[in-house]
Amino acid sequence: MHITIPKENSKIELRVPMLPMNVEKLVKKGAKITIEAGLGATVGITDAEYKKAGATIEKKRKKVLSTGDIVLRLRKPDVKEVASSKKGSIHISYLDPFNEPKLLTAFAKQHVSAISMEMIPRSTRAQKLDALSSQASLAGYAAVIVAAENLQKIFPMMMTPAGTIQPSKVFIIGAGVAGLQAIATAKRLGAKVDAFDTRPVAKNDVLSLGAKFVEVDLGETGQTAQGYAKALTEEQLKKQRDVMKQYCAQADVVITTAQVFGRKAPIIVTKEMIDAMKPGSVVVDLAIETGGNVEGAVYGKIVDKKGVKIIGLANMPAKVALNASLMYSNNLYNLLDEFWNKEKKTFELKPDDEIIKGCLITHGGVIVHPSFAPKKGEKK
Numbered sequence: 001m002h003i004t005i006p007k008e009n010s011k012i013e014l015r016v017p018m019l020p021m022n023v024e025k026l027v028k029k030g031a032k033i034t035i036e037a038g039l040g041a042t043v044g045i046t047d048a049e050y051k052k053a054g055a056t057i058e059k060k061r062k063k064v065l066s067t068g069d070i071v072l073r074l075r076k077p078d079v080k081e082v083a084s085s086k087k088g089s090i091h092i093s094y095l096d097p098f099n100e101p102k103l104l105t106a107f108a109k110q111h112v113s114a115i116s117m118e119m120i121p122r123s124t125r126a127q128k129l130d131a132l133s134s135q136a137s138l139a140g141y142a143a144v145i146v147a148a149e150n151l152q153k154i155f156p157m158m159m160t161p162a163g164t165i166q167p168s169k170v171f172i173i174g175a176g177v178a179g180l181q182a183i184a185t186a187k188r189l190g191a192k193v194d195a196f197d198t199r200p201v202a203k204n205d206v207l208s209l210g211a212k213f214v215e216v217d218l219g220e221t222g223q224t225a226q227g228y229a230k231a232l233t234e235e236q237l238k239k240q241r242d243v244m245k246q247y248c249a250q251a252d253v254v255i256t257t258a259q260v261f262g263r264k265a266p267i268i269v270t271k272e273m274i275d276a277m278k279p280g281s282v283v284v285d286l287a288i289e290t291g292g293n294v295e296g297a298v299y300g301k302i303v304d305k306k307g308v309k310i311i312g313l314a315n316m317p318a319k320v321a322l323n324a325s326l327m328y329s330n331n332l333y334n335l336l337d338e339f340w341n342k343e344k345k346t347f348e349l350k351p352d353d354e355i356i357k358g359c360l361i362t363h364g365g366v367i368v369h370p371s372f373a374p375k376k377g378e379k380k
Contacts, residue, residue, distance in 0.1 A: 001069050003072060005073070006071070009078070015325045018039075020045065022330065034055065034056045034058050035056070043322045065081055065084040065085060068085075071091045076094055085110050095116040095118065109365075114363075115335075119358055119361070120359050135317045139178050139316040141182070141185045142317065143182050144170075145319070147255060150282045150309050154190075155168045167191055168192070170186040170191040170252065170255070173197075173255070174257035175202035175206050193211035194251075195213060195214065196244065198218060198236075241268075249276040249278075252278070256286060256287060264291040265287035265292055266293065269293060269294040270295050274295065280307060280308075294312070297311075299314060300312060
């Protein structure tokens with residue numbers, strides 16, 4: 001089985017889909033690996049290291065894309081590149097399937113079996129394959145570090161002969177994977193941390209990390225099968241905002257992580273809340289790539305609103321690109337390993353397996369995932 005790995009073609013992407021250690025493991029399983037020249041340059045890994053691991057180096061991108069029985073990537077491909085794919089091949093990467101109908105149609109037309117890493121089920125068995133969680137954890141860490149760099153205060157309390165410095169106050173909205181890692185990181189740096197989540201189930205996790213859980217009586221809430229918070233009603237949002245305004249006003253740092261799977265991120269921090277914050281405060285919007293939680297946040301930029309810095313930097317995991325690459329590389333390897341046929345030395349696509357059923361978007365020339373397949377009578 002021939003596995004090919006092209007370079008990422010996004011200007012903001014420093015991560016790479018697979019590291020030499022996992023290339024070597026796949027070669028030992030009997031796979032032939034070809035990488036595009038310069039694959040690991042953004043994280044300081046040379047072609048020689050990949051070659052030592054058993055990979056072939058190819059300079060022509062089109063050849064990398066067109067010869068693979070399996071193509072491994074990190075970000076979704078450009079629609080135009082799909083036509084270069086080998087018919088009957090398997091493509092594995094992030095696909096943003098809810099927002100990329102043309103990409104899904106292109107995969108189906110090319111008879112490519114496309115696996116979306118975002119759609120890996122959040123089950124116990126699939127934990128080691130779950131790229132969303134591995135990258136979100138690093139995003140939560142990086143968000144705190146970025147906030148600390150932009151704050152004109154230190155995080156911990158310090159008692160010195162020159163006086164006592166009070167700890168910074170950090171308010172984290174959303175206690176999923178990213179939020180919990182942000183809480184843990186801010187606590188390690190010595191900050192006083194408050195956290196809020198619409199899911200009552202998150203309270204114990206927040207408390208276990210030493211933060212205070214902000215409780216708002218929102219009535220019935222819950223989470224989706226993917227572990228995301230369910231969308232709130234307008235009445236619930238108003239109640240939530242009233243309480244959060246008080247905490248934002250007291251905070252030195254606010255970090256938002258609230259996302260609804262497959263939908264635009266909700267506005268959580270309003271202009272009114274920003275206006276109530278102290279000059280010199282910092283807000284980090286971790287949901288900026290899905291529309292943003294913060295009113296006034298600008299994708300890819302740091303903006304100043306009456307002395308409050310609003311940070312809308314995209315691709316936060318790339319701030320720690322080597323670790324993020326390692327974790328994503330392990331996710332990809334674990335997915336291949338889960339379905340590797342040792343006798344045939346090949347990856348066996350099993351459409352009826354619960355993991356594959358959850359993340360296989362196109363197969364056999366059609367869109368097969370029920371969330372994206374056209375309904376009866378609809379056109380593709």
